[in-house]
Structure formats: structure tokens, C-alpha cells
Amino acid sequence: MTRATVWNEFRHEREHDQVAEIYPDGIHVTIAEALEERGIDAETATLDEPEHGLPEDTLDDTDVLLWWGHDAHEEVSEAVVDRVQDRVLAGMGLVVLHSGHFSKPFRRLMGTSGTLRWREAAETERLWTVNPGHPIADGVGEYFEVDEAEMYGEPFDIPAPDELVFTSWFEGGEVFRSGCCFYRGNGRLFYFRPGHETYPVYHDETVQRVLGNAVEWAADGSDAPAPGVENVDPIEPIDTDDDRSVH
Amino acid sequence: MTRATVWNEFRHEREHDQVAEIYPDGIHVTIAEALEERGIDAETATLDEPEHGLPEDTLDDTDVLLWWGHDAHEEVSEAVVDRVQDRVLAGMGLVVLHSGHFSKPFRRLMGTSGTLRWREAAETERLWTVNPGHPIADGVGEYFEVDEAEMYGEPFDIPAPDELVFTSWFEGGEVFRSGCCFYRGNGRLFYFRPGHETYPVYHDETVQRVLGNAVEWAADGSDAPAPGVENVDPIEPIDTDDDRSVH
Amino acid sequence: MTRATVWNEFRHEREHDQVAEIYPDGIHVTIAEALEERGIDAETATLDEPEHGLPEDTLDDTDVLLWWGHDAHEEVSEAVVDRVQDRVLAGMGLVVLHSGHFSKPFRRLMGTSGTLRWREAAETERLWTVNPGHPIADGVGEYFEVDEAEMYGEPFDIPAPDELVFTSWFEGGEVFRSGCCFYRGNGRLFYFRPGHETYPVYHDETVQRVLGNAVEWAADGSDAPAPGVENVDPIEPIDTDDDRSVH
Amino acid sequence: MTRATVWNEFRHEREHDQVAEIYPDGIHVTIAEALEERGIDAETATLDEPEHGLPEDTLDDTDVLLWWGHDAHEEVSEAVVDRVQDRVLAGMGLVVLHSGHFSKPFRRLMGTSGTLRWREAAETERLWTVNPGHPIADGVGEYFEVDEAEMYGEPFDIPAPDELVFTSWFEGGEVFRSGCCFYRGNGRLFYFRPGHETYPVYHDETVQRVLGNAVEWAADGSDAPAPGVENVDPIEPIDTDDDRSVH
Numbered sequence: 001m002t003r004a005t006v007w008n009e010f011r012h013e014r015e016h017d018q019v020a021e022i023y024p025d026g027i028h029v030t031i032a033e034a035l036e037e038r039g040i041d042a043e044t045a046t047l048d049e050p051e052h053g054l055p056e057d058t059l060d061d062t063d064v065l066l067w068w069g070h071d072a073h074e075e076v077s078e079a080v081v082d083r084v085q086d087r088v089l090a091g092m093g094l095v096v097l098h099s100g101h102f103s104k105p106f107r108r109l110m111g112t113s114g115t116l117r118w119r120e121a122a123e124t125e126r127l128w129t130v131n132p133g134h135p136i137a138d139g140v141g142e143y144f145e146v147d148e149a150e151m152y153g154e155p156f157d158i159p160a161p162d163e164l165v166f167t168s169w170f171e172g173g174e175v176f177r178s179g180c181c182f183y184r185g186n187g188r189l190f191y192f193r194p195g196h197e198t199y200p201v202y203h204d205e206t207v208q209r210v211l212g213n214a215v216e217w218a219a220d221g222s223d224a225p226a227p228g229v230e231n232v233d234p235i236e237p238i239d240t241d242d243d244r245s246v247h
Numbered sequence: 248m249t250r251a252t253v254w255n256e257f258r259h260e261r262e263h264d265q266v267a268e269i270y271p272d273g274i275h276v277t278i279a280e281a282l283e284e285r286g287i288d289a290e291t292a293t294l295d296e297p298e299h300g301l302p303e304d305t306l307d308d309t310d311v312l313l314w315w316g317h318d319a320h321e322e323v324s325e326a327v328v329d330r331v332q333d334r335v336l337a338g339m340g341l342v343v344l345h346s347g348h349f350s351k352p353f354r355r356l357m358g359t360s361g362t363l364r365w366r367e368a369a370e371t372e373r374l375w376t377v378n379p380g381h382p383i384a385d386g387v388g389e390y391f392e393v394d395e396a397e398m399y400g401e402p403f404d405i406p407a408p409d410e411l412v413f414t415s416w417f418e419g420g421e422v423f424r425s426g427c428c429f430y431r432g433n434g435r436l437f438y439f440r441p442g443h444e445t446y447p448v449y450h451d452e453t454v455q456r457v458l459g460n461a462v463e464w465a466a467d468g469s470d471a472p473a474p475g476v477e478n479v480d481p482i483e484p485i486d487t488d489d490d491r492s493v494h
Numbered sequence: 495m496t497r498a499t500v501w502n503e504f505r506h507e508r509e510h511d512q513v514a515e516i517y518p519d520g521i522h523v524t525i526a527e528a529l530e531e532r533g534i535d536a537e538t539a540t541l542d543e544p545e546h547g548l549p550e551d552t553l554d555d556t557d558v559l560l561w562w563g564h565d566a567h568e569e570v571s572e573a574v575v576d577r578v579q580d581r582v583l584a585g586m587g588l589v590v591l592h593s594g595h596f597s598k599p600f601r602r603l604m605g606t607s608g609t610l611r612w613r614e615a616a617e618t619e620r621l622w623t624v625n626p627g628h629p630i631a632d633g634v635g636e637y638f639e640v641d642e643a644e645m646y647g648e649p650f651d652i653p654a655p656d657e658l659v660f661t662s663w664f665e666g667g668e669v670f671r672s673g674c675c676f677y678r679g680n681g682r683l684f685y686f687r688p689g690h691e692t693y694p695v696y697h698d699e700t701v702q703r704v705l706g707n708a709v710e711w712a713a714d715g716s717d718a719p720a721p722g723v724e725n726v727d728p729i730e731p732i733d734t735d736d737d738r739s740v741h
Numbered sequence: 742m743t744r745a746t747v748w749n750e751f752r753h754e755r756e757h758d759q760v761a762e763i764y765p766d767g768i769h770v771t772i773a774e775a776l777e778e779r780g781i782d783a784e785t786a787t788l789d790e791p792e793h794g795l796p797e798d799t800l801d802d803t804d805v806l807l808w809w810g811h812d813a814h815e816e817v818s819e820a821v822v823d824r825v826q827d828r829v830l831a832g833m834g835l836v837v838l839h840s841g842h843f844s845k846p847f848r849r850l851m852g853t854s855g856t857l858r859w860r861e862a863a864e865t866e867r868l869w870t871v872n873p874g875h876p877i878a879d880g881v882g883e884y885f886e887v888d889e890a891e892m893y894g895e896p897f898d899i900p901a902p903d904e905l906v907f908t909s910w911f912e913g914g915e916v917f918r919s920g921c922c923f924y925r926g927n928g929r930l931f932y933f934r935p936g937h938e939t940y941p942v943y944h945d946e947t948v949q950r951v952l953g954n955a956v957e958w959a960a961d962g963s964d965a966p967a968p969g970v971e972n973v974d975p976i977e978p979i980d981t982d983d984d985r986s987v988h
Contacts, residue, residue, distance in 0.1 A: 089360055089404065091874060111356040112431055113336055115474040123485045126976070128669050130648045133832060133927030133963035142649070151481075154624045154661065155636070157336065157432055157474035162407060162903075163924075167648065167661060167669045171977075172481030175622050175661045175669050183904075184359055185404055186874030222874035227404035229362040234398075234419030235867070236912075238370045338627060373729070375916050377895045380585060380680030380716035389896070401871045401908065402883070409656075410677075414895065414908060414916045418730075422869050422908045422916050430657075433627030469627035482620070483665075583854055583898065603852040606925055607830055609970040617979045645975075651830065651926055651968035656901060666975030678853055679898055721856040721898035728892075728913030732864045 002219040003041045005062040006032045007054065009069040010046040012197045019197045027068050027195075030202045031211060038212035047072055052080050059083060063219040064093035066211070069103045070197065076104050085109060089185030090226035093218025095211070098195030101156070106191070109184050110158055116176070117153035123171035125149035125194065127178055134165045136179060136190065136213045144206040150196040152176045158191070168193060179210070186222040190214045249466040250288045252309040253279045254301065256316040257293040259444045266444045274315050274442075277449045278458060285459035294319055299327050306330060310466040311340035313458070316350045317444065323351050332356060336432030337473035340465025342458070345442030348403070353438070356431050357405050363423070364400035370418035372396035372441065374425055381412045383426060383437065383460045391453040397443040399423045405438070415440060426457070433469040437461045496713045497535045499556040500526045501548065503563040504540040506691045513691045521562050521689075524696045525705060532706035541566055546574050553577060557713040558587035560705070563597045564691065570598050579603060583679030584720035587712025589705070592689035595650070600685070603678050604652050610670070611647035617665040619643035619688065621672055628659045630673060630684065630707045638700040644690040646670045652685070662687060673704070680716040684708045743960040744782045746803040747773045748795065750810040751787040753938045760938045768809050768936075771943045772952060779953035788813055793821050800824060804960040805834035807952070810844045811938065817845050826850060830926030831967035834959025836952070839936030842897070847932070850925050851899050857917070858894035864912035866890035866935065868919055875906045877920060877931065877954045885947040891937040893917045899932070909934060920951070927963040931955045 008028035012019040023030050032042035043062075045053025047069070059065070065084065069076070081104045088094050088109060096106045101114040125146040129137045153174030159182070166179030178193035192214060194201045201207055255275035259266040270277050279289035290309075292300025294316070306312070312331065316323070328351045335341050335356060343353045348361040372393040376384045400421030406429070413426030425440035439461060441448045448454055502522035506513040517524050526536035537556075539547025541563070553559070559578065563570070575598045582588050582603060590600045595608040619640040623631045647668030653676070660673030672687035686708060689695045696702070749769035753760040764771050773783035784803075786794025788810070800806070806825065810817070822845045829835050829850060837847045842855040866887040870878045894915030900923070907920030919934035933955060935942045942948055 085358075109358040111332075111358040113474050115476045117477045117479045119479055119481060121481060121485050123481070126667060128648045129965075130650070130669075130671065131924075132649050132965035132968075133924070133929075135961070135963075137965065138963070153479065154622045155474060155626050156624070159406060159429070159431060160409060160658070164654070164658075167671075169663055169667060169669045171483060171485050173483040173620060173663060175624075175663045177624065177661075182406070183872075183874070184406060188874075220876070222876075222879070224870075224873035224878065227360050227362045227402060227873075230364045232364045232366055232400065232421075234366060234368060234370070236418065236420040238368050238418050373914060375895045376718075377897070377916075377918065378677075379718035379721075379896050380677070382714070382716075384718065385716070401869045402873050403871070407905070411901070411905075414918075416910055416914060416916045420867060420910060422871075422910045424871065424908075430625075430627070435627075467629070469629075469632070471626035471631065474626075579852075605826075605850040605852040607968050609968045611971045611973045613973055613975060615975060615979050617975070647973065649968060653900060653923070653925060654903060665977060665979050667977040668973075676900070678900060721854050721896060723856045724858045726858045726860055726894065726915075728860060728862060728864070730912065730914040732862050732912050
């Protein structure tokens with residue numbers, strides 16, 4: 001059974017009535033419940049818990065980590081970012097949500113700035129499936145809509161995705177690569193654009209289906225040894241004994 | 248005229264006679280002289296200069312930065328790494344050499360660990376051109392050899408290269424992706440494997456040709472604005488005035 | 495000096511007054527004139543010439559071939575398609591325009607069907623630069639518009655582009671990967687979406703700039719030998735004389 | 742249960758005693774038996790059967806087609822190649838083996854020539870796992886060896902693989918991208934290098950494991966509709982009734 005941990009900054013929900021109305025227990029709980037219905041074992045963790053709720057043993061038990069953050073990216077400790085990066089390279093899946101494009105784990109694993117254009121105007125977003133055969137698009141159809149979306153527009157400063165699944169059309173005139181797969185080390189990373197805290201995006205059935213698909217795709221990692229450095233003997237004979245090493 | 252800055256840790260040459268014999272003025276000077284012969288305006292910078300020789304105005308005047316480091320990666324300040332990353336995303340080229348696979352700028356821009364297998368046994372390396380049409384392979388032929396090489400073997404923990412130019416065969420039995428192109432932001436990055444300090448690799452004519460090709464390829468950057476974040480007005484009319492922002 | 499050959503089916507212009515009004519001498523002449531102003535040596539060729547205007551010696555003198563076809567794809571001979579494919583693999587550039595997504599050379603080089611959704615409703619297309627540092631986007635800005643466009647929508651059945659430069663937003667609600675780079679053999683291929691025959695798209699200054707950029711990018715090919723098959727002797731000694739070949 | 746069809750030219754085995762000794766019932770039967778042990782439902786088909794053993798209803802029942810051909814590529818009918826291409830684009834998996842690099846289905850789906858260098862000298866091949874987290878590398882370890890291999894060397898004229906899993910080292914001094922994944926339409930294609938008819942390569946346990954992994958990976962296709970062309974109505978209102986279509 002796939003084990004997911006849904007991480008949430010969990011500040012907006014406690015500070016803004018408007019957000020609390022949509023996500024009374026927090027975005028993480030809404031997402032975790034949706035994953036549970038899908039048959040995924042989903043736990044939660046939040047910023048203000050010790051070690052942000054992500055101690056070593058929690059990550060040991062996590063196949064896929066989902067990450068929602070927005071206003072407090074800088075409060076995430078480097079130690080936890082190191083830990084998340086190491087785990088991803090060793091095979092853990094990571095699903096980065098919406099404003100997580102500026103989160104430390106995402107920027108760390110991308111090596112780019114994650115910058116983009118944006119606007120908050122409750123406009124229509126239509127996500128087109130540009131890769132219909134991809135497992136993350138399973139059952140989604142040719143497109144789906146988010147009625148009230150915060151807009152993110154190109155250029156989005158990321159490495160070229162290894163696989164592009166969705167591209168968004170926005171009512172106000174922009175486009176965005178909104179479902180992007182990356183392979184890093186033994187791990188799999190999916191960035192999924194929708195999800196602003198003031199709109200009920202994570203209650204949407206198709207959004208929940210994509211999240212479930214993404215968790216299952218990202219969990220399909222590897223038991224291969226984590227990347228490491230090793231000084232090795234030759235397999236074939238070498239014709240010289242000339243070793244001028246300064247090591 | 249392309250302006251290159253060749254950065255070198257410049258420690259081995261001052262501490263080991265064996266290295267000093269091969270590179271009496273430092274690896275950076277040997278490389279810079281080879282680039283100058285190619286018609287590239289090449290300056291140098293080293294770790295122990297103020298700001299590691301890479302103050303803002305030096306990077307402002309640099310089209311392509313070359314990076315050689317080995318033993319003192321950890322001494323490079325985060326401020327300089329930030330600066331290099333920002334410049335690459337804004338369009339500066341970066342050519343990372345040999346043991347630079349563990350350098351801070353490379354790991355920062357890759358998001359991976361850069362780990363690999365290695366052995367120092369003065370063995371033959373044969374670099375095969377797997378992408379003969381690539382500008383960096385221009386004039387190189389189907390393969391070239393380094394007589395005495397430190398071996399680096401797969402798996403090499405990097406994102407899949409956007410373009411793979413060379414793959415190495417080693418006498419001792421390993422293979423390695425030894426010429427790898429990456430696009431990050433507006434910038435271009437090339438990783439080139441050969442170049443151990445105890446072997447006269449950078450005096451080799453074909454290696455020098457590859458370095459020249461790589462600098463010219465990486466310099467062919469962009470005057471586009473650097474990636475940035477921007478709050479923008481809609482281009483098309485939006486049918487709702489519903490804005491429940493908490494910003 | 496870069497030598498381009500602009501190929502056109504050249505039927506619509508002779509059969510439909512509406513098209514003839516926009517392109518009195520044919521789409522190929524309008525495009526060739528724009529390339530000439532850019533400093534590119536541009537010739538033309540059309541379907542109804544002998545060998546479709548593309549005999550061996552014409553392709554020998556061509557750095558980049560541009561291809562516009564729509565209604566008569568099936569009339570293009572396999573011999574000419576073979577020739578174009580061979581030349582691209584040997585290093586010639588190819589720029590495929592608009593309805594050329596269904597042309598024989600494009601489908602041959604892609605290996606996919608080239609299918610897409612479409613609509614002809616003179617709607618607004620806005621092409622976003624998703625890769626601002628790419629040479630084909632040089633001088634284009636963050637986006638440009640085509641006022642009256644035939645719509646092409648995703649999914650577009652192509653291999654994942656090696657580089658994605660533009661993505662289109664359409665007034666009617668769709669998106670499309672509208673500027674796609676592919677490397678095949680030693681050659682470079684660019685697919686550019688705009689260009690319906692009943693709209694004056696190729697008279698547009700930005701469209702002309704993209705075409706010029708694309709020709710220069712695609713011409714930056716290689717003098718490397720064309721891909722070939724070769725039976726070779728070993729470079730290193732082989733420890734067995736066991737050769738049970740049936741050849 | 743995954744259904745595989747193993748296609749074989751099946752000529753060498755009937756014409757050369759040396760090959761018949763290794764594969765008395767044909768390469769296809771040896772591979773099919775190995776897949777059956779893995780729990781895959783494996784049927785076979787050969788060149789000299791009607792429609793090469795690949796009528797419509799056989800392909801309808803096939804999740805993954807494996808393809809071994811060598812001397813008689815030209816005898817495969819265009820109709821069957823069309824059919825295989827269509828099925829792959831619609832979601833069928835395809836695993837192309839060894840000398841199949843020159844087969845019609847492979848060249849059709851790649852768009853390139855498939856040329857390479859080669860030598861038949863019963864030399865050692867060592868396949869390195871360059872992507873340890875990939876499902877096709879599952880259980881394979883850091884490398885595996887084929888004791889007596891025909892050599893294939895770079896450059897290999899293929900599009901850049903969407904995922905590179907294995908790279909080969911050859912005793913005679915060459916390298917080769919020997920495990921390459923491609924996505925085309927809804928389908929998945931894997932090229933696997935080992936497998937010469939005069940060496941007992943397909944009896945090897947690790948090779949059989951890779952084939953099983955590859956079939957399972959390639960079968961993980963999609964129930965999405967096959968790519969198609971469609972004339973569609975706008976989703977959003979369009980501000981013009983100007984339709985100057987010549988259709």
C-alpha cells in the first residue's frame with residue numbers, strides 16, 4: 001500500500017476566515033482524505049510541528065511526500081530541505097503543489113528560480129492534457145477546468161520537464177506548463193499548478209484524481225541503492241602501473 | 248568577442264610538485280592561453296582572491312565562466328555560489344570541468360548529488376562522439392583519447408542531460424556520460440569530464456578544441472530579461488469580479 | 495551566407511481569389527522576400543515543378559528547407575521525401591510550417607501521426623515565449639499575437655520536442671505547442687504553427703522575425719559525416735578468436 | 742495479465758545449423774518461454790506466416806509486441822508496418838531487439854536511419870545501468886555482462902532517447918546506448934541491444950529479466966483514445982464572425 005505524507009504550511013487556514021471556511025482542518029487534511037478514498041495510506045505533517053513534522057523516521061515510512069507552502073517558505077529549515085532532497089534522490093516521490101514553485105525543496109531540486117507571472121482574479125483555468133497516454137492523465141479526459149483560479153503564466157523558470165502532462169489556458173490570456181514530471185536521482189517529482197488557498201480547488205473531483213494518479217506515479221520508484229560515491233577497482237586489466245596520484 | 252573567465256581552485260599546483268610540473272602557472276592559465284589562441288578573450292580568477300576573484304563586475308563582463316575545483320569545494324562562499332547561479336539563469340554560460348561535478352555551483356544548478364564511481368590508475372579513456380552534429384563536437388572526429396585518465400564511472404547522479412555529446416570508454420571497464428549539455432533559465436551549462444590535475448590533459452589539442460567549442464556554444468546565450476516574478480494585469484477581459492484574495 | 499529554399503504546394507493561391515489577394519505570387523515568394531531582407535539567400539520551389547522543384551543539386555545547395563503544404567500532401571513523391579529525409583539526417587535544416595504537420599517529410603521524420611484538433615474561425619492566437627533564452631525567440635518578447643488564426647489544439651501527436659519555444663493561447667479556449675525544435679541525425683527541424691493561407695500571417699513582422707531566427711538556428715548544422723553503417727576493426731585487443739558468425 | 746507477442750523473422754534458425762543449435766525452436770520461442778515464466782502471457786508470430794502472423798485481431802489482443810529481425814527486413818509488408826505503427830501510437834508497447842535497429846517498424850517510428858558501427862568478434866559486452874531508478878533496470882544491479890557479443894558502436898542514428906537506461910562497454914573499445922526508451926503517441930517503445938543469433942544471449946537470466954521488465958514497462962500504456970484529427974467548436978466565445986475559409 002502506498003504511503004503518502006501530505007505536508008502543509010498550515011498558516012492561511014488559521015489566520016484567514018475565508019480560507020478556514022474552505023479548508024476548516026487545513027489543506028493537508030482535505031488532500032489526505034481524498035488520497036485515503038483512493039486507497040492510499042495518507043498521513044499529514046505541518047510547518048509548526050517539531051522538525052516541521054518530517055523527522056527521519058517519518059520520511060523513512062513515506063513513499064510520496066506532497067508539499068503545499070506559500071507564505072513561510074523561508075521558515076523551513078535547511079536541515080529538513082537537505083533531508084527531503086536526499087530522500088528524493090534515494091527514491092522517494094515528491095508532489096509539489098501550486099505556490100510550492102517557490103518552496104525550498106522545489107528550488108533545491110530544480111536548480112532554477114521557479115519564477116513566473118501571476119494574477120489573482122478568480123478566473124477560469126482550463127488544463128489541457130497534452131500527453132494523453134501518461135499515467136497521471138489517466139481518466140482525466142481531454143481537458144478539465146478550475147472555475148476560480150489564481151493565474152500563473154509563462155515563462156516558468158524550471159528545467160525543461162522530462163515529461164509534460166498538462167498545459168493551462170487562462171481566461172485572462174496566458175498559458176502555463178501546469179503538470180510537469182521530473183526524474184532526479186532515483187526519485188520522481190511532479191509539479192501540479194492548481195490549488196490556491198482561497199478557492200476550493202482541492203475539493204474538486206478531477207483535481208483529486210490527478211493527485212491520486214500523481215502519488216501512484218511518483219511512488220513507482222526504485223529499490224536501487226541511493227546515488228553514492230565509490231572508489232572502485234578495475235574490472236578489466238589496465239596496462240600501466242603509472243599512478244601519479246596526489247591523493 | 249567572447250569573454251571567458253577561467254576559475255581555478257589553484258591549490259594542487261602550489262602544494263604538489265608533480266602538479267606544478269604539469270601546470271606551473273596553474274590549470275587556469277593553461278586553459279586561458281588555449282582559449283586566447285582560439286580568439287576568445289580569457290581572464291582568470293582563483294579561490295584565494297577576494298570574493299574568489301568573482302566580484303559582481305567581473306561576472307558582469309563574463310560571457311562564459313569555466314570552473315575547476317577539487318579539494319576545497321566547501322571553501323567557496325554561498326554568496327559567490329548565489330551570484331554564479333543568478334548569472335547563469337540570466338544567461339551566462341558555465342563550463343564545469345572534471346572534479347567540478349562536486350562543486351557547489353554545479354550541484355546547485357543540477358539539484359542532484361553529482362556522485363559517481365572513480366579510480367585513479369592512469370588508464371586510457373576514449374571519448375566517443377555520440378552526437379556528431381553538435382557544435383561542441385565540431386572537428387573532434389568520431390572519438391578521441393586521453394592516455395592517462397582518472398576514471399569516472401556510471402551511475403552519475405545528474406538530471407538527464409538536455410543534450411549528450413560524448414560518452415567515455417575506460418580501459419578498466421566502465422563507461423561515463425562525459426560531455427553533457429544543460430539549459431537552465433537563459434543560460435547554458437556544459438559538463439566536461441577529462442582533466443585530472445596529475446595528468447597533462449589540458450595541454451591536449453583535442454581537449455583544448457572541445458573547451459573552445461564549449462565556450463562558444465555556452466556564450467551563445469540570450470539578451471532576454473532574466474527570469475523574474477511579476478504580478479500582471481489580464482490581457483483578455485475576465486468575466487468575474489470575484490476576488491477573494493487574502494494577499 | 496545561409497541559403498534557404500522555400501517550398502510551397504502553391505495551389506490555393508492559384509485556385510482561390512481570396513488567397514491570391516493575400517499572396518499574389520504565392521506564400522513561398524512572400525516568405526522568401528522576408529528572408530532576403532534578413533540577409534538570407536532564399537530560393538523557392540513548388541509542387542508542380544519537375545521533382546517538385548527539389549532535384550538533388552538544389553538540395554545540395556540548401557542549408558535550410560522551409561515547407562508549406564496543405565491540400566496535396568499525397569501528391570509529393572516518395573522519392574523526394576526520401577531525399578529530404580536523407581538530407582536532414584545529413585545536416586540540412588528543415589522548417590515545417592502550419593498545415594505541414596500532415597506533410598510527408600514531417601510525418602516521416604517524426605514517426606508519429608501529426609494529428610491535432612482544429613477550427614477555422616479567424617480567432618486571436620497569442621504565442622507565449624516559454625523559452626526566452628532560445629535563439630528562435632530572439633527579439634520576440636514575452637508574447638506576440640496573430641489576429642486571425644486558424645486554431646490548432648492539443649493533443650498534438652508528435653514526439654516530445656527536444657526544445658519547446660512557443661506555446662499558443664487561443665481565443666476559443668485551446669492551447670498548442672506552436673514552436674517545437676527537434677534534432678534528427680545531424681539536422682535540425684523546427685515546427686512553427688502560424689500560417690493559414692486565408693490570413694495574412696506571413697506578412698506579419700514578428701512572424702517574419704521568427705522565420706528568420708528559425709532559418710539561422712536550423713542552418714547552424716554540422717559538417718560531420720552523415721550517419722552511416724560501418725563494419726569496423728577493434729581498437730583494443732580482443733581475447734577470443736571465437737567467431738561463430740553466419741554472415 | 743499482460744499479453745505479449747514475440748515476433749521473429751525465423752530464417753537464421755532454419756538455415757544455419759549453428760543458430761539452430763542455440764535456438765532449436767527459434768529465438769521467438771526461447772523469449773516467449775522466458776516471458777511465460779515471468780507470468781506474462783506470450784504468443785509468437787513469424788515472418789512467413791500469413792500477414793507475418795500479425796493480423797488485426799492478433800494485434801488487438803497484444804499489449805506488447807517484441808520484434809527480432811535481421812536479414813529480411815525488406816520482406817516485411819508496408820501494410821503490417823502501418824498496422825504496427827498505428828497500434829503503437831494507440832498505446833501498444835513495442836520492444837525492438839538487437840538487429841531490429843534496421844527493421845521497418847523501428848525506422849518508421851524513429852524517423853531516423855538507425856545506422857551504427859558494428860563488428861562480429863565474440864567480444865565481451867558490459868551493460869552499465871546509467872538510470873538505476875528506472876523500472877527496466879529493476880533487479881539488474883550496477884552492470885551485467887554478455888560474454889560473446891556482436892559489437893554495435895556509436896554514433897547510433899536515433900532521436901535522443903526519452904530515457905536512457907543502459908550504456909554498453911565493449912572489449913574492442915566502443916560504447917553504445919544499449920537500452921533506450923521512447924514515447925510515441927500513447928505507446929512506449931524500448932530498444933534493447935543484446936541478442937545476436939549466433940550467441941546464446943536470450944538464454945541469459947539477466948537478459949531475460951530485462952526483457953520481462955521491458956514488457957511490463959511497455960505494457961503500462963494507456964486506455965486514452967488514439968491520436969486523431971477533429972474539427973471542434975470553440976469552448977469560449979469568439980469575438981469575430983469573420984470566417985474567410987476556403988475549405
